[in-house]
Amino acid sequence: MVGAMSLRPRILSSFVGDRFLHSTPPLHQLFRYNPGSKHVTLQLSRTLSGLTNLLFNRRNLDELSNNKRKSLKPGKVSPRRPVPGHILRPPYVKSKQPPGIASGPEVHDEKGVEFMRASGRLAAQVLEYAGTLVKPGITTDEIDQAVHQMIIDNGAYPSPLGYGGFPKSVCTSVNECICHGIPDSRALEDGDIINIDVTVYLNGYHGDTSATFFCGDVDEEARQLVQVTKECLYKAILICxxxxxxxxxxxxxxxxxxxxxxxxxxxxxxxGVGRAFHADPVILHFRNNDAGRMMLNQTFTIEPMLTIGSSNPLMWDDDWTVVTEDGSLSAQFEHTILITQDGAEILTQC
Known part of the structure; x- marks a missing residue:
């Protein structure tokens, strides 16, 4: 997937990694992947992008390099976990090519809304349980195993498993990992932060949510980043x-x-999320002039990712794991919401 084709313009959903998607202009012209450097970049004017980094997206690199936290390294990935045959699978599971972002918004009738509530509620319960497992010494693969088991025990399919070849049932993004961390043999350490991203496919509908958790004694700088990221999500939901x-x-x-x-x-x-894992609209988390308005009974995710240092992402050779280029901490929170007459209903909460 990384090669000549990677020069094609595309946008990236929160779970697409180094994959190509199709969208309407001008959004599809914004993003470009540099295959040699593993950088995923946004095409802005040199002046604007440089000014933004200078003012908001950088900390002193010496300060970051003096951090005692070890750089994240890939561990061993265990074999793919089985799913019982009676559990309904999303259509993309049989293909290693992800479907991209489906055209058209996810707008539901009364029955669809109830199905979305059910999948959102289960996703929230799984995420809450996964968060209780976070402690020094546990591996991210053990978290994946617990998440996988809880999802299939409830008759649902773990949406990430097999999406574009993704090998696990949940994303576990530790410290400088922005998103799409693959669960592996690395044990969590005291002071880590970890985002756990859960999506379940229940009765033909996806519920998608994530949160960042503290592992042991986390320093104040990391705690503030996590708190502010969470505040960003809830402030955004309030205006919907x-x-x-x-x-x-x-x-x-x-x-x-x-x-x-x-x-x-x-x-x-x-x-957008519902019958499709990823659908219109594309939700940008930064200032933009994109067109489009929210519709009654529409469902979509909001999932801001903030960084202490550079916001420029670097992709590992696994073509999924995305980390900050300077090794600085990143945090993320996500909810699936339903647009109602009165505002927005959070579907992914217990």
Missing amino acids: APGVDFKKIGKTIHDHADKYHYGVVRQFVGH
Whole structure:
């Protein structure tokens, strides 16, 4: 997947990694992948991108390099876990090619809304359980095993498993990992932060959520990053309602992140979710002029990713794991929401 084709323009959903998607202009012209350097970049003017990094997305690199935290390294990935044959699988499981972002918004009738509530509730329960497992010494593969078992015990399919060849049932993104961390043999250490991203496919509908958890004694700098990222998500949800411009989500998140001089990752986005894992609309978490307004009974995710240092992502050779280029910490929170007459209902909460 990384090669000549990777020069084609595309956008990236929160779970697409180094995969190509199709979208309508001008969004599809924004993002480019540099195959030699493993960088995923947003095509902005040199002046604008440089100014943004200078003011908001950088900390002193010497300060970051003096951090006692070890750089994240890949561990051993265990074999793919089986799913009982009676459990309904999403259509993409039989193919190693991800379907990309489906055209058209996920807007539901009354029955569909109830199915979305059910899948969202299960995803929230699984995430809550996964968070209780976070402690020094546990491996991310053990977290994956527990998540996998809970999902299939409830008659659902773990949506990440087999999506574009992704080998595990959950994403576990530790410290400088922005997103798409593959669970492996690495044990969590005291002071780590970890984002756990859970999506379940229940009765033909996906529920998608994530949160960042503390492992042991976490320093104040990391705690503030996590808290502000969570605040960005909830502030964005509060402005959602029928007829509201999607671009207000990005402005709300970016404005709050700027107060703390945190970087906002631009290359990974929220998305419509429901019968499709990823659908229109594309939800940008930074200031933008994208068109489009929210509709009644529409479901989509909001999932801001903030960084202490550079917001530029670097992809590992596994073509999934995305880390900050300077090794600085990153945090993420995500909910699936339903647009209602009164605003927005969070579907992914217990």
